[in-house]
Amino acid sequence: MSEVAPAVALDAVHKTYQRGGQPVHALRDVSLRLPRGSYTAVVGPRGCGASTLLAVLGCLAAPTSGRVVVDGTDVTQLDPTARTDFRAETIGVVFPGTTVLPRRSAVENAALPLLFQGVPGRQRRRRATTALERAGLPASHATRPA
Known part of the structure; x- marks a missing residue:
């Protein structure tokens, strides 16, 4: 029996930012699989990397290293323009506090x-x-x- 490919897969993902000339390791060796049709909550205290993880999952930020596969596409292999196009066509991202258009459904x-x-x-x-x-x-x- 063949295994169904996950909707999202992360393999050994790292994301490091530079702040004041110092590295900040927001994600270290994160691997996960999100099955199609599943609901997943990402929670944690401020500074734990949850927002960075969501940015990487949503193709808003590229990982420093590792692999991110969304709907069968290895988005880490896409250039920034192709990643933006992929996000626009495939992924919906809504941030907390996002404002909707008033008086619209x-x-x-x-x-x-x-x-x-x-x-x-x-x-x-x-x-x-x-x-x-x-x-x-x-x-x-x-x-x-x-």
Whole structure:
């Protein structure tokens, strides 16, 4: 029986920043597998590397070393432009405190990035509705103004 590939895989990921000329090791030898359809919470005290881990997972930051595979694509092999394109087409990132457009529904807010990708209106709405349903937001709530 073949094993299903994970949605996300990290192998021996390190991320080091320079602060005041000193190295800051935000991630050290992180390896994990996130199965398709799973929900994962990343929590920890300030400075533990959780935000850095999410930035690497979301293709917002490249690891210093190691390998990151998202949906079968080794994103560590992509140049910055290709990584940005991959993120725009494949990954949704919402940070705490992110503001939504007022007086717009969750569907309208979720569909906005698709507008910039040139996705037609009906398809934007359908894809946004599907994504919100997968995230657990009932359709009755998705169309209410924020």
